[in-house]
Amino acid sequence: MTPPPASNGITDAIWKLFASIQLTIVLLLSLAATSVIGTLIPQNAEPAAYISAYGETLFRFFWVLGLFDMYHSWWFQVLMVMLAANVIICSAERISAQRRILLVRRPRFQAERFRNLPEREAFDDDRPPAALQSIYAPVFARTLRCVQVEQTEAGFLMFGETGRFTRFGVYAVHVSVVLLLIGGLIGSLFGFDGFVNIREGDTVEQITLRGAGERLRLPFAIRCNDFSVSFYETGAPKEFRSSLSLLENGREVLQKDIIVNDPLRYRGISIFQSSYGSVPSEEAVLSFTSQATGMIYNREVRIGAEIVLPENLGTFVLRELRPNAMFRGRSVGDAFVGVLAPPEGDPEEIILPVRFPTFDRMRRGAVVIAVDEFKERFYTGLQVNRDPGVWVVYTGFILMLIGCYVTFFMSHQQLCVEAVSRSAKTRVSVSGTANKNKPALTRRIKQISQALKESTSP
Amino acid sequence: MTSSLILSTVTFIYGIAGFLYIFAWVFRKPAAGRLGTGVALLGLAGNAAGFILRWVESYQLGFGRAPLSNLYESLIFYAFCITLVYLAVERRTANRTIGAFSMPLAFLAMAYASLSPNISDRIQPLIPALKSNWLIAHVVTCFVGYAAFAVAFGVSLMYLFKRQEPASAAGQMPPVETLDELTHQLVVFGFLFLSAGIITGAVWANSAWGRYWGWDPKETWSLITWFIYAALLHARLTRGWRGRRIAYLSVLGFSAVLFTYFGVNLLPGLHSYQSMGQ
Numbered sequence: 001m002t003p004p005p006a007s008n009g010i011t012d013a014i015w016k017l018f019a020s021i022q023l024t025i026v027l028l029l030s031l032a033a034t035s036v037i038g039t040l041i042p043q044n045a046e047p048a049a050y051i052s053a054y055g056e057t058l059f060r061f062f063w064v065l066g067l068f069d070m071y072h073s074w075w076f077q078v079l080m081v082m083l084a085a086n087v088i089i090c091s092a093e094r095i096s097a098q099r100r101i102l103l104v105r106r107p108r109f110q111a112e113r114f115r116n117l118p119e120r121e122a123f124d125d126d127r128p129p130a131a132l133q134s135i136y137a138p139v140f141a142r143t144l145r146c147v148q149v150e151q152t153e154a155g156f157l158m159f160g161e162t163g164r165f166t167r168f169g170v171y172a173v174h175v176s177v178v179l180l181l182i183g184g185l186i187g188s189l190f191g192f193d194g195f196v197n198i199r200e201g202d203t204v205e206q207i208t209l210r211g212a213g214e215r216l217r218l219p220f221a222i223r224c225n226d227f228s229v230s231f232y233e234t235g236a237p238k239e240f241r242s243s244l245s246l247l248e249n250g251r252e253v254l255q256k257d258i259i260v261n262d263p264l265r266y267r268g269i270s271i272f273q274s275s276y277g278s279v280p281s282e283e284a285v286l287s288f289t290s291q292a293t294g295m296i297y298n299r300e301v302r303i304g305a306e307i308v309l310p311e312n313l314g315t316f317v318l319r320e321l322r323p324n325a326m327f328r329g330r331s332v333g334d335a336f337v338g339v340l341a342p343p344e345g346d347p348e349e350i351i352l353p354v355r356f357p358t359f360d361r362m363r364r365g366a367v368v369i370a371v372d373e374f375k376e377r378f379y380t381g382l383q384v385n386r387d388p389g390v391w392v393v394y395t396g397f398i399l400m401l402i403g404c405y406v407t408f409f410m411s412h413q414q415l416c417v418e419a420v421s422r423s424a425k426t427r428v429s430v431s432g433t434a435n436k437n438k439p440a441l442t443r444r445i446k447q448i449s450q451a452l453k454e455s456t457s458p
Numbered sequence: 459m460t461s462s463l464i465l466s467t468v469t470f471i472y473g474i475a476g477f478l479y480i481f482a483w484v485f486r487k488p489a490a491g492r493l494g495t496g497v498a499l500l501g502l503a504g505n506a507a508g509f510i511l512r513w514v515e516s517y518q519l520g521f522g523r524a525p526l527s528n529l530y531e532s533l534i535f536y537a538f539c540i541t542l543v544y545l546a547v548e549r550r551t552a553n554r555t556i557g558a559f560s561m562p563l564a565f566l567a568m569a570y571a572s573l574s575p576n577i578s579d580r581i582q583p584l585i586p587a588l589k590s591n592w593l594i595a596h597v598v599t600c601f602v603g604y605a606a607f608a609v610a611f612g613v614s615l616m617y618l619f620k621r622q623e624p625a626s627a628a629g630q631m632p633p634v635e636t637l638d639e640l641t642h643q644l645v646v647f648g649f650l651f652l653s654a655g656i657i658t659g660a661v662w663a664n665s666a667w668g669r670y671w672g673w674d675p676k677e678t679w680s681l682i683t684w685f686i687y688a689a690l691l692h693a694r695l696t697r698g699w700r701g702r703r704i705a706y707l708s709v710l711g712f713s714a715v716l717f718t719y720f721g722v723n724l725l726p727g728l729h730s731y732q733s734m735g736q
Contacts, residue, residue, distance in 0.1 A: 021696050025689045032685035032714070039675040039725055071673045184671070193669065232521070232583045240586055260586035261666045272668040273586075383668045393670060397657045404653055408646045 018082075018089040027083045034079070038070040044211070084181050087174045095171065102167055107146055107414070109159035113433065114416035119441055120431035121449035129155035129419040129426050136417060139455045143448065144415060155419040155426065162413050162444075167435065169406030172399050179396030186389030192216060193385040198224040199279055200377050203247065207384045218384070219267060221247040225255075227276060227378040240273050242380040268386050275381030280321045284336060285373035286352070288313070291366050298372055301338075313367045314342040316350075327351050332359070336371060411437040413444055417452065428452065461512035462572075462579045464504055465534055469572045471501035472537065472565040479557030484627055491554035498541060498561060505538045505568075512581065521583040526597040529723075530579050533571035535597070539605030540564040543644075547609060551640065555631045559612030592662035599658055600680075603651030604715050607687070610644035611712035613637055614705040621702060638701055641708050642694055649687050656680050675725040679718035686711040 017023055041062065042049075050068060051059045066073030095102060125132060133149060133156050141147050144160025194207035194216055203223040206215045225243040232238050239259055246254040246266055256264045263272040288297045290311050297310055306317045318338045325335035332353040341347040350369055353359050357370045415432040430449040434441040475498040482491030512525040512534075525531040544560035571577055584593075617637040620628040631637065659677070660670040671677060690707040693699035 021692050024692045025696065025699065028685045028689035028692065032682045032689070035678050035682050035685070038673060039678050039722070043673065071678075234582065236583065236585055238583065238586070239589075259589075261590040261662075263665065263668065270668055272666070274667070385668045387669070390664065390670065394661070397660070401650075401654055401657065404650045408650060 015089065018086050019093045021090065023086050024083075024090065027079060027086060031079055031083065034070070034076065037067055041067055041070075043071070044069055080181060084178050087177055091171050091174045098167070101412075102164070105146075106148070107161060107164075109148060109150075109157075109414065109416065111150065111152075111157050111416070111418070114159075114414075114418070114431045117431040117433060119433075119438070119445055120429055121445050122427065122429040123449065123453055124422075124425045125419075125428050125453075126425060129421050132156075132419050132426060132428070133158070135455050136419075136452055139451050140415075140417065140448070142451075143444075152418075152420070154421045158417040158419075160415055162415075163410055164412050166406050166410040167412050169403045169408075169410065172403030173407060174403075176396040176400035176403055179392055179399065183389035183391075183393030183396060186392055187387040188389075191385065191387040191389065193383075193387075195274065195381065195383050196222070197275075197277070197379045197381050198222060199379040200224055200227050202379075218269065219248075220253070222271065222382070222384075223247060223252075224380050227380040229276060229378075240276055240380075242273055242276075242382070244271065244380075244382075268388065270385055270387075272383040272385075273380065274383040276378055277381065278376040278378050280334070280374070280376055283375070284318070284371055286316075286318075286336075287370045287372045288316075289368040289370070291368065309367060312343055314340060316340050316369070321354075325351060325353065327353075332356065336374075338369070340365070340367070340369070342366065409437070411435055411440060413441055415445065415448060417448075461508045461515055464511065465508035465568070465579075466572045468501050468504040468508060468537075469565065469568040471497060471504060472541070472561060472568050475501055475557070476561035476565045479554055479561050483555045483558040483630060486627075486630065488554075491557065494554060494557055494561070495545070495548065498545060498557070501564075502538065502541045502545065505534065505541065509534060509538060516581050519581055519583075523584050524594050524597075525581075526594060527584055527588050528578075528582065530571050530577050532597065532601065532719075533567050533577075536601050536604060537564045537567040537571070539601050540567065540608050543602075543605045543609050547613075547640065547644070551632055551636070553630075553632045556609070556613060556616065556640075559616055560609045563608045563612060587666060590662055590666060592658055592665070596655060596658040596662055599651050600655030603648045603655055604719065606644045606648030606651065607683075607708075607712050607715050610641050610648060610708050613641050613644065614708035614712075617641065617705045618702065618709075621705075634701075638704060641704060642691075645687055645690055645708060645711070649684075649691060652680070652684055652687065656684060676718065676722045679714065679722050683711060683714040683718050686714050 045068070047059070050062070054062065062068060066075070070076055101107065127135070136158060137147065137149065140158055140160050144162050145164075147158065147160040150157040150159070192209055193211075194209040196204055196207040198204050201224070203221050205221045206217050208214070209216055223245040225245055227240075227242050229240050230238045241257055241259050243257045244255070244264060245252050246264075254264070254266055258264045258271065258273050260273045263270050265271075282303050284301055286299055286301050288299065288309055289295070290297070290313060293311060295311070299307055301307060301316070301318045303318050303320060306315050308315050316338055318336060320337050321334060322337050323334050325332055325337065327335075332351065333355045335351050335353040338350045338352065339347050340350050348365075350360060350363070352369060352371050354371055354374055357372075360369045411434040413432055413434040415430065417428060417430050420427045430445050430452065432441055432445050475494050478490045478494030478497060482488060482494060509525060512531070513522070516522050516525065526535060540560065541564045544557060544564070547556055547560070548554060571579070614637075616628070616631050617634055620631050620634050620637065624634075632640070656677075659680070663672065663677075664670040686707060690704060690711060693704060693707060
């Protein structure tokens with residue numbers, strides 16, 4: 001690829017800029033420097049938190065620069081797109097410049113290039129050059145490709161090369177960088193990232209999307225059959241486990257226990273164990289002790305449902321579970337609040353702290369009410385997302401690792417054997433060049449030279 | 459724990475090795491350098507033994523797991539990697555002055571793990587987030603990379619020192635061209651492993667948290683490190699950036715490594731199990 005022929009000055013200048021490695025260095029260092037900001041300023045927090053931390057003026061300034069979600073800000077994205085363009089154009093230019101080395105069927109070997117190389121091995125062979133040529137050719141072809149032979153006045157030259165593909169390693173790395181960016185783009189355009197809390201026994205079909213906070217309906221329903229958390233003796237958490245069922249049209253299609261690091265995947269959507277918590281249940285077992293007879297009546301009570309008490313003690317309605325309830329100006333912790341309506345007199349609000357079962361005795365009423373049994377239900381916090389770009393990104397990962405390895409540790413080697421008839425013997429010298437990794441070239445020359453020395457007539 | 463005792467001893471062995479290398483360099487006593495190599499090898503063996511024993515001890519406690527899960531264990535492993543990478547470099551260059559700039563780093567890593575009152579050497583079971591097959595691959599690749607960068611940092615300091623004062627004790631150091639080339643080779647090696655470390659981390663994050671990249675501070679800082687070393691590798695292709703600037707970039711890159719490793723714990727994020735007390 002060459003610059004567009006009919007280009008004006010500006011296009012040309014831009015092309016040149018993007019074809020330069022200097023720009024790569026500047027972009028990489030700019031990305032490094034700017035990325036620091038987002039690790040110092042907490043990202044995606046509430047505006048109020050920022051204002052109290054930085055003050056109004058600084059907040060406005062940071063806001064304009066997009067520093068509160070800086071990795072998605074326009075200028076950061078521009079830097080990344082510039083890097084991608086730089087990588088693509090640089091690679092295209094280099095491939096174009098090296099096309100005579102990279103893309104030809106028969107590479108051109110020039111004898112002059114090999115004659116004065118420092119990397120060489122030489123030995124004498126008793127056989128004449130003409131005989132050696134046919135013996136060497138298959139030995140050469142065993143490790144080298146594109147073998148060519150050239151006749152000279154006193155013998156022959158034999159050329160071959162290996163590892164030409166390794167020159168593409170660096171382009172594989174560059175392509176991988178572009179793939180990572182494309183994969184990220186696909187994910188942000190066609191994927192979603194949300195969360196949902198499900199109480200044990202409940203079924204949900206909608207999740208909340210992160211960031212925007214919008215609701216999203218899933219193509220299936222998730223039921224949390226059970227949640228459990230276990231601890232080590234030290235008190236550190238050992239395992240969070242949710243037993244989930246997926247339902248389509250009310251029919252269970254999949255059942256799986258998920259734990260951290262072992263998610264559930266179905267129809268491109270992944271469900272991860274991410275948090276948990278407990279919610280008070282809607283029910284409690286209350287005990288009603290009649291002061292007159294001393295009888296204790298246990299009743300299962302649901303919030304909102306009125307029950308009629310025995311011994312004509314009146315009616316009782318459980319109103320709510322009040323977190324951190326107050327009683328005469330003092331906190332008594334979580335407490336059930338109900339209303340007792342005796343047959344005569346006014347209804348009375350009763351506070352039943354979960355932690356203090358005998359609390360209601362203080363009231364000295366005709367009936368003492370206490371919380372006998374009160375179950376907490378767990379809810380599981382699930383992360384639900386879909387990222388169709390993930391396979392593009394993974395392809396990029398693999399390509400990057402292979403590309404890095406090939407680029408850094410393999411090389412393109414070209415070798416030359418020259419046989420020159422000298423009195424009764426033939427002087428054979430093996431030399432070579434490589435685009436990098438000189439020690440490997442030296443080893444290769446030794447190895448080829450050894451193989452030629454030991455070669456015998458077929 | 460026996461392993462902690464062995465590892466504390468290794469701290470002093472590494473300290474002695476570092477001292478011997480520096481002594482050999484400053485006072486031009488090659489014999490001290492050769493002794494340094496022997497002591498470093500002894501330390502390496504002890505380090506490996508302590509590491510393996512700690513692994514065994516975790517099984518005896520009833521929750522076997524690789525000892526790569528908190529700051530103490532990662533420092534132990536880091537010191538091991540630095541020493542291993544250094545000894546490989548020593549073998550290749552046959553020059554022990556590099557030891558004076560590398561072994562002190564292994565000693566510091568080990569000393570920080572053993573002596574800091576903030577770092578617990580207790581063997582704790584794994585919390586749910588760390589129970590993954592990716593743990594070993596992620597930690598090993600990262601720390602091999604970090605170790606190569608640490609030795610590259612030492613070599614870059616030597617380069618800068620030698621360019622500044624070629625006549626002094628720098629005379630025993632390898633030629634500046636060799637130091638420059640060595641920095642490059644170490645960075646290349648570290649870069650491959652850092653890339654692998656970031657990638658295994660991303661794949662793990664995708665299986666644990668549902669996203670391969672979330673701009674969490676640790677992730678971001680590892681990427682910053684990657685950017686700096688990528689810039690270094692490209693800088694070598696440009697004439698004006700060779701030599702001194704490469705050495706500066708290598709020093710800058712290693713500072714980013716240190717911040718990724720230690721500094722990020724001061725910032726909020728998901729990698730908090732790496733923090734001090736754990």
